[in-house]
Amino acid sequence: MMSDKKNYIIRELQRDETALLKDFLYEAIFVPEGTEPPEREIIEKPELRVYTDDFGGHEGDNCLVAEIDGQVVGAVWTRIMNDYGHVDDETPSFAISLYQEYRGQGIGSQLMVRMLEVLRKQGYGQASLAVQKANYAVRMYEKVGFKRIDENEEEYIMVCKLQETSV
Numbered sequence: 001m002m003s004d005k006k007n008y009i010i011r012e013l014q015r016d017e018t019a020l021l022k023d024f025l026y027e028a029i030f031v032p033e034g035t036e037p038p039e040r041e042i043i044e045k046p047e048l049r050v051y052t053d054d055f056g057g058h059e060g061d062n063c064l065v066a067e068i069d070g071q072v073v074g075a076v077w078t079r080i081m082n083d084y085g086h087v088d089d090e091t092p093s094f095a096i097s098l099y100q101e102y103r104g105q106g107i108g109s110q111l112m113v114r115m116l117e118v119l120r121k122q123g124y125g126q127a128s129l130a131v132q133k134a135n136y137a138v139r140m141y142e143k144v145g146f147k148r149i150d151e152n153e154e155e156y157i158m159v160c161k162l163q164e165t166s167v
Helices: 020-028 040-044 107-121 137-143
Strands: 009-012 062-068 071-079 093-098 126-132 147-151 155-161
Touching: 009 107, 020 040, 020 071, 020 093, 062 107, 071 107, 093 107, 107 126, 107 137, 126 137, 137 155
Parallel strands: 093 126
Antiparallel strands: 009 062, 062 071, 071 093, 126 155, 147 155
């Protein structure tokens, strides 16, 4: 039986590809069923630019991409920033996004797992993210090790412990 899943590779984002992060940032905006997506210019708002401005030049900046047939179809990136998922100044926050047609195939989970390994090797104690409660990705984040530590009306703040703590 043939699988319709395409083979993909996961690799580091190249320096000349950082503009792709704006595409993926826009794709990462959760649009609940039945609502209109926001205008593309939304990614230029200061609270969203913290995810992409001068990427690669800050502590905690890491990015992995999934590539199929030479095309980048998804990205996961981390940065220590004052974003929605900010818990402290030593914890990198996650952003992840896949183009719509590549979701639900396990690519996002693999990107998350690989990025958690990168952060572990770099010695970070934990990683964080914020996710809207209605977003189906909550289950994926829990599967790869994130736990809910806080919430507000719309979002969960989730943290994944990266280092074994000795008792």
